[in-house]
Amino acid sequence: MIKFDRVSFRYRDDSxxxxxxxxxxxxxxxxxxxxxxxGSGKSTVAKMMNGLLLPSEGQVFIDDIELTEQNLIxxxxxxxxxxxxxxxxxxxxxxxxxxxxxxxxLGVDPEYMYERIQQSLKQVSMDGYEQHEPHRLSGxxxxxxxxxxxxxxxxxxxVFDEATTMLDPMGRKDLLQTMKTLKEERGLxxxxxxxxxxxxxxxxxxxxxxxxxxxxxxxxRQLFAKGEELENIGLEPPFVxxxxxxxxxxxxxxxxxxxxxxxxVDELWTLHLKK
Amino acid sequence: xxxxxxxxxYVPGESFIHRLDPRLKILIVxxxxxxxxxxxxxxxxxxxxxxxxGSAIISRISVSYIxxxxxxxxxxxxxxxxxxIFLTREGNILYSFWGVxxxxxxxxxxxxxxxxxxxxxxxxxxxxxxxxxxxITDAVEALLKPLxxxxxxxxELALMMSISLRFIPTLMQEMDKISKAQASRGLDLTTGPIKxxxxxxxPLLIPLFISAFKRAEDLALAMEARGYRGGEGRTKLRExxxxxxxxxAAIVFIGIMIVFWLTRT
Ligand SMILES: Nc1ncnc2c1ncn2[C@@H]1O[C@H](COP(=O)(O)OP(=O)(O)OP(=O)(O)O)[C@@H](O)[C@H]1O
Ligand SMILES: [Mg+2]
Numbered sequence: 001m002i003k004f005d006r007v008s009f010r011y012r013d014d015s016x017x018x019x020x021x022x023x024x025x026x027x028x029x030x031x032x033x034x035x036x037x038x039g040s041g042k043s044t045v046a047k048m049m050n051g052l053l054l055p056s057e058g059q060v061f062i063d064d065i066e067l068t069e070q071n072l073i074x075x076x077x078x079x080x081x082x083x084x085x086x087x088x089x090x091x092x093x094x095x096x097x098x099x100x101x102x103x104x105x106l107g108v109d110p111e112y113m114y115e116r117i118q119q120s121l122k123q124v125s126m127d128g129y130e131q132h133e134p135h136r137l138s139g140x141x142x143x144x145x146x147x148x149x150x151x152x153x154x155x156x157x158x159v160f161d162e163a164t165t166m167l168d169p170m171g172r173k174d175l176l177q178t179m180k181t182l183k184e185e186r187g188l189x190x191x192x193x194x195x196x197x198x199x200x201x202x203x204x205x206x207x208x209x210x211x212x213x214x215x216x217x218x219x220x221r222q223l224f225a226k227g228e229e230l231e232n233i234g235l236e237p238p239f240v241x242x243x244x245x246x247x248x249x250x251x252x253x254x255x256x257x258x259x260x261x262x263x264x265v266d267e268l269w270t271l272h273l274k275k
Numbered sequence: 276x277x278x279x280x281x282x283x284x285y286v287p288g289e290s291f292i293h294r295l296d297p298r299l300k301i302l303i304v305x306x307x308x309x310x311x312x313x314x315x316x317x318x319x320x321x322x323x324x325x326x327x328x329g330s331a332i333i334s335r336i337s338v339s340y341i342x343x344x345x346x347x348x349x350x351x352x353x354x355x356x357x358x359x360i361f362l363t364r365e366g367n368i369l370y371s372f373w374g375v376x377x378x379x380x381x382x383x384x385x386x387x388x389x390x391x392x393x394x395x396x397x398x399x400x401x402x403x404x405x406x407x408x409x410x411i412t413d414a415v416e417a418l419l420k421p422l423x424x425x426x427x428x429x430x431e432l433a434l435m436m437s438i439s440l441r442f443i444p445t446l447m448q449e450m451d452k453i454s455k456a457q458a459s460r461g462l463d464l465t466t467g468p469i470k471x472x473x474x475x476x477x478p479l480l481i482p483l484f485i486s487a488f489k490r491a492e493d494l495a496l497a498m499e500a501r502g503y504r505g506g507e508g509r510t511k512l513r514e515x516x517x518x519x520x521x522x523x524a525a526i527v528f529i530g531i532m533i534v535f536w537l538t539r540t
Contacts, residue, residue: 050500051374052496052499052500064298073504075500075504076500076501078498078504080501081497081498081500081501083493083497083500085493087445087490088493088497089493089494091438091442091494091497091498091501092437093408093409093437093440093441093442094409096512097409097437097512100512101498101501101503102501102502103510103512104510104512105501105502105503105504105509105513106502107508107509107510108510108514109514110510110511110514113512114512116492130307133444133449134441134444134445135444135445138468139509146497149501153501153502175488175526179539
């Protein structure tokens with residue numbers, strides 16, 4: 001679906017490489033979390049996925065076609081992006097106008113627009129809000145509208161660049177649930193960029209960037225097993241993982257490293273039975 | 276926060292006037308404003324008043340809204356009338372007291388100008404009361420389209436207008452936040468000499484500008500990510516269509532204009 005082949009990037013010819021010779025691939029229907037400390041190059045990688053930036057060296061392939069200046073529009077239709085600040089990506093004066101924005105850019109016949117907009121709004125549970133202006137929506141609702149705007153363009157991948165960062169815990173949970181539904185029901189690939197390792201636990205696969213290089217690639221569980229090493233590269237392990245390691249140092253070993261609270265609780269209450 | 280500023284003056288409704296094609300409405304108001312200044316006779320003024328007040332009635336907008344729209348200009352209308360009365364020295368003296376003469380021409384010209392101003396404001400207010408800002412933007416874009424041939428950036432202008440409309444409430448909220456934040460640091464906007472107060476605005480404007488630039492940068496990126504590449508090859512969700520009601524309105528308007536033309540002098 002998306003493939004980076006030995007990609008490097010520098011912002012100016014005379015500055016140093018922000019991304020250094022990385023290879024990565026995102027498969028169809030897969031959820032990949034991209035994590036790393038501030039300035040590790042996550043957003044830069046994200047922008048190269050839909051041609052907002054073009055690599056200085058190496059190639060980016062979307063569906064096996066090399067991304068070039070000539071096919072930017074097709075690429076941007078296939079790879080949608082949702083950014084961090086809900087306020088600053090809302091273009092239209094109403095929800096309806098905003099969701100239509102991408103369709104208008106693609107030159108879609110207005111006759112088909114309403115139907116596609118309706119479907120997209122329904123998928124993010126925002127149908128009925130068509131005439132709302134942005135200042136009447138919460139941050140979480142605006143993020144859903146941003147998703148609907150991308151969905152209407154019928155993408156294959158959506159890249160979320162810290163899209164949950166500015167939301168409250170409830171809004172964050174709702175948005176993650178929406179992302180999960182999209183993946184399951186529409187078979188979309190999801191790239192979620194985050195600092196929050198708890199969010200990374202939703203992913204099928206995690207990529208950790210450190211100083212512009214891929215530092216780790218694998219399942220979330222394998223990543224969390226790294227424990228202290230994570231803190232060395234500026235990441236905070238989730239509570240569940242920290243507790244697991246603490247228990248371990250107290251000689252209480254859980255059978256399997258838990259990923260979320262439910263698994264943790266299950267491990268804990270069955271712990272005694274297993275002895 | 277000031278709700279009326281947020282949505283412009285638009286009053287939602289389903290009246291005949293509300294439903295008219297915004298392009299037609301703008302054209303009508305434009306022609307109307309031009310012809311107002313060639314009205315001379317009683318009959319021609321009556322025609323224009325009939326049209327303006329008739330439209331106001333059909334729009335079913337309550338009188339209080341319309342008067343609110345006119346509020347800032349009452350003063351100007353009254354002032355022009357008074358100035359005319361004192362400064363015009365033509366025609367016959369009607370009345371004279373304390374050495375000040377009141378001429379009949381002064382009365383007529385004062386009434387003339389005031390009536391014209393009133394009509395002008397009434398019609399433009401009606402336009403903004405019955406048309407959403409975004410429809411006005413769309414209509415301006417459609418009407419200016421011919422200028423594209425002269426390389427005039429019509430699409431960009433319309434986009435600028437609609438993005439401004441979109442961000443006015445956001446920036447106002449932000450201004451509110453900044454002024455509270457600065458007030459909590461001891462900034463005083465409400466007392467002191469004018470010079471000090473003007474100076475105190477600077478700490479409000481600078482953060483506002485900085486954040487506006489940041490927003491602009493983010494927005495540009497988000498627009499580009501959603502495939503924006505200028506006006507070329509772009510379609511529009513809202514297509515303006517000229518319908519039967521518009522035809523009817525246009526015919527009525529032309530009829531009134533003919534009557535006006537015949538009674539003009
Ligand atoms: N427009 C730019 N011009 C020059 N350098 C930039 C630009 N944008 C980012 N950089 C630099 O590139 C590096 C990677 O930035 P990037 O935004 O990709 O990091 P990030 O992992 O997304 O960080 P964060 O977690 O803070 O979002 C940083 O060192 C940053 O200073
Ligand atoms: Mg970033």
